Amino acid sequence: MNSNNLLDNCLAILRSIKDDKKSLKKLLEFMEEEFVPEEPSVRFLPDCKLQIDEKYRLVVKEIADYLAMNCVVFVNPETLEIDFVPKNHETFTANIDFDYDKVEDWIEIEPLESHESFEIMESFVESLPEEKEKNKLADAIGGHKLFANFNHLIHNSEERENWFRYRTCRLEKYVIDNCLEKIIN
Numbered sequence: 001m002n003s004n005n006l007l008d009n010c011l012a013i014l015r016s017i018k019d020d021k022k023s024l025k026k027l028l029e030f031m032e033e034e035f036v037p038e039e040p041s042v043r044f045l046p047d048c049k050l051q052i053d054e055k056y057r058l059v060v061k062e063i064a065d066y067l068a069m070n071c072v073v074f075v076n077p078e079t080l081e082i083d084f085v086p087k088n089h090e091t092f093t094a095n096i097d098f099d100y101d102k103v104e105d106w107i108e109i110e111p112l113e114s115h116e117s118f119e120i121m122e123s124f125v126e127s128l129p130e131e132k133e134k135n136k137l138a139d140a141i142g143g144h145k146l147f148a149n150f151n152h153l154i155h156n157s158e159e160r161e162n163w164f165r166y167r168t169c170r171l172e173k174y175v176i177d178n179c180l181e182k183i184i185n
Contacts, residue, residue, distance in 0.1 A: 019109055047079040052176055056080075060180065063109060064171035077183050087111050107182050112174065114147075124166045133159050 001009075019025040052060060059080050067071045071084040101112075112120075121141055128134040137157070140149035154163045 052180065056180060059173045060172050061177065061185070063175045064168060067111050067171050067175070068108070068167060070111045071109065074106045075109065075183050078104050107179070109179050118146070120167060120170045124163060128159065133157055
């Protein structure tokens with residue numbers, strides 16, 4: 001049976017149950033369980049809109065952008081002002097002048113641990129279709145110097161833009177899940 005015949009049969013079944021709310025719900029649950037990936041897939045990310053108050057959307061995006069650069073981010077919860085320093089800021093703190101009022105009230109957000117960054121890379125690679133690019137990237141994260149190898153390959157890959165969208169979405173989700181409550185409260 002070709003794909004058009006299969007689709008026609010599926011649509012015929014859908015038409016037969018279109019008014020039966022219980023059957024439609026059961027079918028939806030089955031389809032979500034069987035066919036919807038648990039982790040965000042590259043194909044779904046261009047429209048990645050995480051549900052947060054619009055007031056915090058730019059703050060979340062900015063924090064995620066700095067985390068992508070491996071920076072420590074400081075957020076003033078009253079004004080939502082953001083500042084940042086590189087991860088190894090101990091060497092830079094002598095040159096940083098925090099002239100903000102009550103800087104101790106600011107919220108400090110550390111960049112992801114290496115295992116968390118690895119999990120994002122790994123889930124991205126797993127979400128790719130079975131092709132040569134996926135195999136190359138899987139080999140890169142499975143070997144020695146995995147971050148350097150992955151970065152080298154991804155920057156010269158057809159999946160480069162997908163990677164940046166994917167990482168941005170995952171970092172924004174990380175900020176929402178792990179930091180937004182501290183900022184709001």
